Structures are given as structure tokens and as C-alpha cells.
Amino acid sequence: MFTKEQQNVEARILKFCESRGIPFNSLKWSVIPFTGEWGISTSFFQTAADEAKSGKEHGMPVPQRAQEIADQVRDHLGKLDGIRKIEAVKGYLNLYFDSSEFARRVVDEILTAGTEFGRGRSRSERVMVEYAQPNTHHSFHIGHARNALLGESLSRLVEFAGFETIRATYPGDIGLGVITILWAYDKFYKDQEPQGIHERGQWLLKIYAEATALLEPLEGEAPSQKARREAFDAERRELYRKWDAGDPYVRDLWLKTREWSLAELQDILRILDIRMDVWFFESEVDEPSKAIVEELIAKGIADDERPKGGAVIIDIDEKLGLEKEKYRSNILLRSDGTTLYLTKDLALAKVKFEKYHVDRSIYVVDYRQNLHLQQAFKILELWGFEQARKCHHLSYGFVTLPEGTMSARKGRVVLFMDVLGEAVRRVLAVESAKSPELSEEERRRIAEQIGLGALAYSMLSVDNNRDIVFDMDEALSFEGHTGPYIQNAHVRANSILRKSALDPKKLVKMSASFNYEMEQHEVQLINLLSRFPSTVEQAAGEYRPLVMATYAYQLADAFHSFYHAAPVLQNTDQNIRLSRLRLVAAAKQVIASALRLLDIQAPEVM
RNA sequence: GCUCCUGUAGCUCAGUGGAUCAGAGCGUUUGGUUGCGGACCAAAAGGUCGCGCGUUCGAGUCGCGCCAGGAGCGCCA
Numbered sequence: 304m305f306t307k308e309q310q311n312v313e314a315r316i317l318k319f320c321e322s323r324g325i326p327f328n329s330l331k332w333s334v335i336p337f338t339g340e341w342g343i344s345t346s347f348f349q350t351a352a353d354e355a356k357s358g359k360e361h362g363m364p365v366p367q368r369a370q371e372i373a374d375q376v377r378d379h380l381g382k383l384d385g386i387r388k389i390e391a392v393k394g395y396l397n398l399y400f401d402s403s404e405f406a407r408r409v410v411d412e413i414l415t416a417g418t419e420f421g422r423g424r425s426r427s428e429r430v431m432v433e434y435a436q437p438n439t440h441h442s443f444h445i446g447h448a449r450n451a452l453l454g455e456s457l458s459r460l461v462e463f464a465g466f467e468t469i470r471a472t473y474p475g476d477i478g479l480g481v482i483t484i485l486w487a488y489d490k491f492y493k494d495q496e497p498q499g500i501h502e503r504g505q506w507l508l509k510i511y512a513e514a515t516a517l518l519e520p521l522e523g524e525a526p527s528q529k530a531r532r533e534a535f536d537a538e539r540r541e542l543y544r545k546w547d548a549g550d551p552y553v554r555d556l557w558l559k560t561r562e563w564s565l566a567e568l569q570d571i572l573r574i575l576d577i578r579m580d581v582w583f584f585e586s587e588v589d590e591p592s593k594a595i596v597e598e599l600i601a602k603g604i605a606d607d608e609r610p611k612g613g614a615v616i617i618d619i620d621e622k623l624g625l626e627k628e629k630y631r632s633n634i635l636l637r638s639d640g641t642t643l644y645l646t647k648d649l650a651l652a653k654v655k656f657e658k659y660h661v662d663r664s665i666y667v668v669d670y671r672q673n674l675h676l677q678q679a680f681k682i683l684e685l686w687g688f689e690q691a692r693k694c695h696h697l698s699y700g701f702v703t704l705p706e707g708t709m710s711a712r713k714g715r716v717v718l719f720m721d722v723l724g725e726a727v728r729r730v731l732a733v734e735s736a737k738s739p740e741l742s743e744e745e746r747r748r749i750a751e752q753i754g755l756g757a758l759a760y761s762m763l764s765v766d767n768n769r770d771i772v773f774d775m776d777e778a779l780s781f782e783g784h785t786g787p788y789i790q791n792a793h794v795r796a797n798s799i800l801r802k803s804a805l806d807p808k809k810l811v812k813m814s815a816s817f818n819y820e821m822e823q824h825e826v827q828l829i830n831l832l833s834r835f836p837s838t839v840e841q842a843a844g845e846y847r848p849l850v851m852a853t854y855a856y857q858l859a860d861a862f863h864s865f866y867h868a869a870p871v872l873q874n875t876d877q878n879i880r881l882s883r884l885r886l887v888a889a890a891k892q893v894i895a896s897a898l899r900l901l902d903i904q905a906p907e908v909m
Numbered sequence: 910g911c912u913c914c915u916g917u918a919g920c921u922c923a924g925u926g927g928a929u930c931a932g933a934g935c936g937u938u939u940g941g942u943u944g945c946g947g948a949c950c951a952a953a954a955g956g957u958c959g960c961g962c963g964u965u966c967g968a969g970u971c972g973c974g975c976c977a978g979g980a981g982c983g984c985c986a
Contacts, residue, residue, distance in 0.1 A: 397929090774921090856934090
């Protein structure tokens with residue numbers, strides 16, 4: 304917002320250095336750490352160090368010389384337009400803007416742009432984000448929720464940063480796990496079907512746990528037990544073979560139960576306010592992926608050991624000519640010719656680029672699949688697929704429970720719907736006391752927004768590569784560094800605006816000067832508001848919703864402090880009152896925008 | 910054995926391309942008569958940033974080596 308002033312100053316510093324024979328690299332500008340005033344700063348340590356290296360001796364340590372240069376530059380610059388004060392301290396040059404002018408510019412820009420404030424310039428690149436890849440025939444748990452929230456927040460960030468964004472989901476609708484459930488369902492529960500979308504989905508998860516128990520070797524099992532287990536396993540494998548061969552009975556059974564899971568998934572995506580553009584299914588890329596393997600074999604990249612009773616193998620390191628093991632080797636087709644997860648990912652990548660014409664493809668998948676995805680990308684490269692380099696794995700840590708890893712096989716999972724239910728219960732307990740005037744329906748709707756806000760924020764306020772140990776009390780906390788704290792700032796801002804009895808549209812058109820002695824918290828709030836656009840860019844560029852989560856909290860924190868320190872409606876000075884009302888409107892706008900980028904609702908009351 | 914991730918306050922975590930941050934929340938302690946909504950605010954206490962070398966004018970931040978925890982490594986996804 305003060306780029307013109309900044310460029311002007313930088314040009315003058317360059318000229319000054321040239322005239323003194325001081326070596327000059329471009330300057331790095333940053334905001335002055337909070338001092339109650341707004342400005343930018345740069346330092347001359349690098350300049351002084353460069354100078355020393357170039358052999359020009361001043362007989363003083365670098366920091367001292369940096370301070371000397373800063374002093375000289377300050378004197379040289381003299382008085383500048385739009386700059387209220389220049390100071391040289393500890394090797395730094397600080398430029399303080401005129402606070403009133405700065406505040407006016409920031410607030411004007413936000414109110415004029417509205418929801419568009421902070422949006423990046425539109426770019427030609429098309430980005431696909433793939434997330435929400437739960438297996439069907441299971442149920443959506445809290446780990447899937449982290450993935451979905453992370454992917455959705457990233458999508459919103461990338462989109463808002465100016466890229467055309469395509470959201471893609473890739474449910475694992477086939478594979479040995481799915482077949483295992485089909486087998487158990489057909490064998491033990493044929494033709495049964497519980498009522499209710501979520502009940503039905505969750506029931507499949509129970510069947511899965513039961514089935515794996517039957518199929519896993521037991522400690523010291525008797526010969527008869529072993530025989531039974533092996534017989535079951537043979538049935539399961541046979542079922543998979545039939546599915547692969549397109550057996551109508553198996554396919555029908557598969558489609559029917561798959562639909563149960565998809566209905567549940569769709570409902571959860573609706574609850575999370577996620578609208579997918581593209582639905583990929585593993586089963587769809589199953590056949591195409593076999594064709595790719597044939598090509599890899601023909602090109603001599605993969606080795607077909609099936610004639611010898613083996614599988615189709617690819618030794619990536621060898622083909623890449625690497626001495627040390629890095630990508631290792633893997634199986635592309637089982638010895639019976641069926642595909643694996645890796646195989647299908649090859650075909651999927653091709654579809655993404657060729658059918659949807661994307662320029663960049665982001666995979667939101669937890670870090671246990673680091674090697675898997677590296678292998679997939681490298682195989683594509685070996686195959687000659689140029690866009691393999693445009694594939695990025697957004698690796699993140701997984702969600703565990705205090706008692707250990709979640710395991711669908713062991714039935715040890717925390718289901719998303721259960722957490723949501725608990726969240727709503729907890730919010731309602733607080734809400735009925737705080738907002739007795741709300742209707743039952745309204746209260747319920749807001750409770751869900753707050754509960755989901757708490758959950759989403761707890762997931763997104765931790766950096767990608769860290770594991771989360773899920774703790775209900777922590778995830779659903781409403782106080783302090785939480786989603787509801789931020790939502791509450793939005794509600795308070797709204798409350799002030801509502802009580803002002805001013806038409807919001809009118810308020811936007813009015814002007815206010817901020818030409819009074821501002822409170823420190825007021826300046827800090829404006830300072831943070833001005834940083835929203837650069838925060839969007841950083842978060843999107845680094846694929847890190849955490850950056851936005853941290854910002855949103857800081858902004859809400861600044862607003863709460865402002866709220867207590869600076870009276871708005873009670874202020875008798877009409878100029879201050881109006882300036883602050885516009886500031887509150889701007890803060891409300893940016894808090895809402897930041898929350899939206901985190902896939903968190905911004906309620907008007909709570 | 911190889912590869913990757915993590916180690917910052919009692920706990921959960923921030924700390925962007927080095928300097929102008931050793932920080933936030935929770936918990937603990939203390940304040941905030943009516944007040945724009947107390948899901949809040951103000952304040953106190955609390956850390957050799959796992960350890961050791963190295964690079965640099967300067968290292969939670971970069972490099973290397975250890976230690977500790979986690980993850981992955983051919984017919985699961």
C-alpha cells in the first residue's frame with residue numbers, strides 16, 4: 304500500500320551508495336516489529352559485510368559500520384513525502400508512515416473491495432487439488448477429516464490467490480480391503496441393510512473389523528483354525544478374481560454397497576461445505592493402468608516375472624541408474640494380474656493432465672505414502688510422462704489416538720460424525736446460557752458452525768508435517784487459541800455494527816480520516832488488516848493453511864484488545880466514532896475472509 | 910541396514926528468504942462495580958530453543974555428526 308514510497312526511498316538509497324562507492328545489493332524490507340506505529344524497515348548489515356569483503360576497510364566491526372551507513376542514509380534522505388519519521392537504530396533504517404494516512408488507506412481499500420480484498424491477481428495456471436480419498440466400505444473418521452479440511456483449506460487458498468482450482472476426490476472403491484468387506488457381507492450378512500445413511504456406512508466398518516479378525520493369524524492357533532482361516536482367505540481371493548473378471552453378481556454386490564459408502568461421504572462433504580468438481584474412482588483407472596504396465600514392460604522398464612510365477616516388478620533405482628537405494632523397487636501387477644494402488648496412481652495422473660488439462664497437480668496424502676508417491680512420480684518420468692514434474696505431494700502427519708494409531712481393522716477409530724455430535728452438544732450447553740433469544744433451529748445451526756469451527760481450527764492450526772494426537776477436550780475447546788475465539792471476534796464486530804443502526808452500504812461510502820491519537824491496539828489491528836493479502840499469498844504458495852490459521856488468530860486477538868481499549872459507539876467525538884465504525888466493518892470483513900479460507904463459518908451471532 | 914519427519918515454557922504448539930523478538934494458548938496466580946456480548950480483556954510466574962562441532966559480523970533458524978521419538982522400505986491402500 305506504500306509501495307510507491309518504498310520504491311522511491313530505495314532508489315534514493317541506491318544513488319547515495321553509488322556516490323559513496325558503497326557496494327549495494329537490493330534491500331530486504333520488512334515491517335517494523337510492533338512499536339505502536341506503522342512502518343517498514345531495512346538493514347545495512349549485508350551491505351557492510353559486502354563492503355568489508357570487497358577490501359574496503361573502515362576499521363570497525365560490521366554492526367558498527369552498518370549503523371554508520373544507516374545514519375548517513377537517514378541524513379541523506381532528509382524529509383520524505385508520506386513518511387512521518389526516519390530513524391537509524393542498531394544498523395536498521397526505520398521509516399514510519401503517517402499513521403492516520405495509513406489507517407485511512409487500509410480501511411478504505413478493504414471496504415471498497417469487500418470480500419475481494421486480498422484476492423491475488425488472476426493467473427493462467429490451473430491447479431488440481433486431490434484430497435478426501437477415504438476407502439469406500441469403511442466409515443469417515445477423524446483422520447479423514449484432517450485430510451478433507453486440509454485439502455479444502457488449501458483449495459480455497461490457492462483459488463483465492465488467483466489460480467483456477469479444481470477440487471478432486473478419489474475414493475478407494477476397490478482393492479483387497481474392499482473385497483474383504485464384500486466377502487464378509489456376502490457370507491454373513493447377505494441382504495441386510497441398516498436404516499440411516501451414517502448408520503449404514505458405519506455398519507460396513509464393523510463388518511470389516513470382524514472380517515479381518517477372521518483372516519488374521521492367531522497366536523498359537525490350532526491346525527483346524529489355521530485351515531479355516533486359509534479357506535476364508537482363498538474365498539476372498541477368489542472373490543477378487545471374480546470382480547476382476549467382471550462377474551455380474553460380484554459387481555452388483557460391489558456397486559450396491561459402494562453406494563452406501565458414497566452416500567455417507569457425500570453427506571459429510573456437505574456438512575464440511577466441500578463441493579467436489581471431479582470424482583475419480585480407483586475402479587475407473589484399474590483397466591487403463593494395466594495398459595500402462597504393458598507399455599512399461601514393452602519398453603523394458605518393468606520386468607514381467609509372471610511366466611515364472613512371479614509378479615510384474617519395477618526397479619526404479621536401477622532404471623534411473625542410481626548407485627544408492629532411494630526409490631527402490633515395487634510391484635506393478637500381482638502375479639494373478641490384478642493391479643495395485645501404485646498401478647492405478649499412474650493412470651490417474653495421466654487422466655488429470657490429459658482430460659482436465661491441469662498445469663499442476665497437488666496430492667493431499669499423509670506422509671506414510673511419501674515413498675509410494677515418489678515412486679509413482681518417478682515411474683511416470685521413466686515412462687516419459689513430462690508432467691510428472693508438475694505433481695506435488697502435500698505430505699502431512701496423521702491423526703492418532705492417545706491409546707495409539709487408529710485402525711479400521713481393529714475397529715479402533717473415532718468417527719467424524721460422533722465428534723460432530725459431541726461438539727454440537729457441548730456448544731449447545733454454552734449457547735443456551737449465552738444466547739437465550741435464539742430459536743431452537745437457529746441455535747442448532749450455529750452450534751454446528753461453532754463445533755465445526757473448533758474442530759477445523761484444531762486441525763489447521765498445526766503445521767502439515769506434524770502428527771496430531773486427537774483429544775476431544777482439546778479439539779472442542781472454545782477458549783483461547785481456538786476457532787470459536789475467532790468466530791467470537793466476528794460476532795462482536797457484527798454486534799457493534801448492528802447497534803450503530805447505520806446502513807452497512809452507507810457506512811462503506813462514508814469517509815473518515817483517523818486524524819486523532821490512535822490507541823496502540825487500534826494501530827496493531829490496522830497493521831494486521833494490511834497484512835492479509837500477503838498472508839494469503841504466503842499460505843497458498845507454501846501449501847500451508849497453518850499460516851492463515853495463525854494470522855486469523857492474531858487478527859481476532861487484535862480485535863478483542865481493540866474492543867476493550869477503544870470505545871466505538873460510546874465515543875462522543877463523531878469523527879473518531881465514524882473512523883472506528885469503519886475500522887470495525889473492515890475487521891469484520893477480513894476476519895470473515897480469513898475464516899472462509901480455513902473452511903470455518905463466520906456466524907453473525909453465537 | 911537405508912530413506913523421511915519430529916525434538917522450543919509443566920502441557921499443546923507458533924516462530925516466512927539469518928539480525929528488530931525466545932512467543933501464543935492451556936494450566937497456575939492476580940485484577941476487570943453499571944459498560945459496543947466475559948466464548949473476552951489486563952497483568953504475573955515459567956525456557957542453556959535435544960547435544961556437540963562448523964559456516965557467518967550474527968544461528969531455534971543454515972551444514973555436518975550424535976542422542977531420543979515416530980513413519981516408510983515387492984504382490985495392503
